[in-house]
Amino acid sequence: MGETKLRSGRIGWDWFPFVIVFASLIFLLWPTLEGIFSRWLKFDESYSHGFLLLLVSVVLVFRVVRLRTPVPGFYPFWLVPFMLALLAYGLGDLLRVQALQHLMVVPLILGALAVLLGWKQVRWFIAPVGLVFFAMPVWDFLAWTLQLITVEINQLLLGLFNIEFEVEGVFVYLIGVGTFEIAHGCSGLRYLLVGQSLSLIYGELNLRTLRARVILFATSVFLALFANWVRVFVIIYMGYETDMQTGLIEDHDSFGWWVFAATLVPLFLIGRRLENSKGERATDAEGGVNESEAHSGGSSARLKVGIAITALLPLMVWFVLPSSDGAVKSEPMALNIELDGERFAPLFSKNLEGWRPRVRNPDRVYVQTLFDRSLATDQSGFDESLFAAVYSYDYQRESAELIQYSNRVYDREEWHPEAFFTLSGPDGAPMKGITLRHRITGDVIHLAYTYYVEGFWETDDLRAKLAQVRGFVNARSDASLIVFGVSCDDCNGKDRLSEVVHSMMEDVVASVDKQVLQKKRGES
Structure with a gap:
């Protein structure tokens, strides 16, 4: 009975540093998190999978906690990257550049964990926490580049079929037939984000070596882009053959997801093959944190100092930054x-x-x-x-x-x-x-x-x-x-x-x- 109470008290103390530090960090990040959540609620955009990824991330984090039982300590070296991330976040606030603040959310979370856990323990949380990065609303900057790549690929494919066409920017003109625009939604960004997320989840659950995870991730990137190239080409080709009467033009979104789903088959086959590779079989499953690793963070007094410093830094940034609150005027005032x-x-x-x-x-x-x-x-x-x-x-x-x-x-x-x-x-x-x-x-x-x-x-x-x-x-x-x-x-x-x-x-x-x-x- 006494041992059960002691263990329960130990678990409660182990959670206490994370509660204090992350309460302070969320207080600083809350305006940014509200903006991110509002983007996730727009279900017709590329980030509508955000809440689902957050839920999966939480499940994976608790899976790591259950398997490895991390023990908090104070690792002052990691205060340096944590403070740099806070500085970048504050700079984004001063410049009103939301993308920079969004980019810093995941590094700040991992930085705070690194201060309390050190590299040997925090490395197991990189993939579970980093998964949320694929739902951060910063990926739109890739859309224009992906649009141009899609245009170039389809220009090559259309040339192979002797179709008479002209290309100007992101517009494909089928001579005497009609015009297609490779718009933002045709960039393939949504497939790219979902493909990257699935490969990261699969690697976290089934793969042990970094090499295998990188191979699977790179494969997912290529297959996601390939699915979009095929989708756009088929729609343009069918528009040409049917004189713009094909139903794929109106139903191009659903058609795209079916094509993307088909590319998941080779992705998971490659993942399965990687699981059975010699390198994966030779790697033994790692157990929990060993004693020297668990207690390398220092004494209880040192941990309390670390908690205080790490929790105070976000509050200091919040205090120093000028307020960004204030309603936008419905009508501007006259300047005399x-x-x-x-x-x-x-x-x-x-x-x-x-x-x-x-x-x-x-x-x-x-x-x-x-x-x-x-x-x-x-x-x-x-x-x-x-x-x-x-x-x-x-x-x-x-x-x-x-x-x-x-x-x-x-x-x-x-x-x-x-x-x-x-x-x-x-x-x-x-x-x-x-x-x-x-x-x-x-x-x-x-x-x-x-x-x-x-x-x-x-x-x-x-x-x-x-x-x-x-x-x-x-x-x-x-x-x-x-x-x-x-x-x-x-x-x-x-x-x-x-x-x-x-x-x-x-x-x-x-x-x-x-x-x-x-x-x-x-x-x-």
């Missing part, structure tokens, strides 16, 4: 900018020859088309329109940030860039210049724009993102896109744009700085 009224007067328009930037959820906006009064007496003055705009965020948060996929200076489907150049505003503020021509009307406009992020000037998207990190050390949190434009019939667009920038820039920047100062005074 006072330009030289004696020289510039407004026109009744908010665009320049049909163009205007596309900016999502700014907090404050100023958009105005103007004309130059000094040219009004000259007939040529009526053929010129000027444009000034500022899209400003009081602070950047999810769905309301300066550099994001939805924000575009111009729509590439409507406007074609003809020339790029650089300009300098007052006090040397850098500006990127571009000449655009409308793809249908042929109208030409000249633009200059810059990013004003937390007091720093940038013209490059990546550098504007990184400016948020530099701005972490100052008192500002705002970010603005400042744009000027010129449309004129007979003028040097670059020179005229430079004149406009030097005439308006100081007033624009002064208004932005004034708004930031007023907001800080209001908060204090």
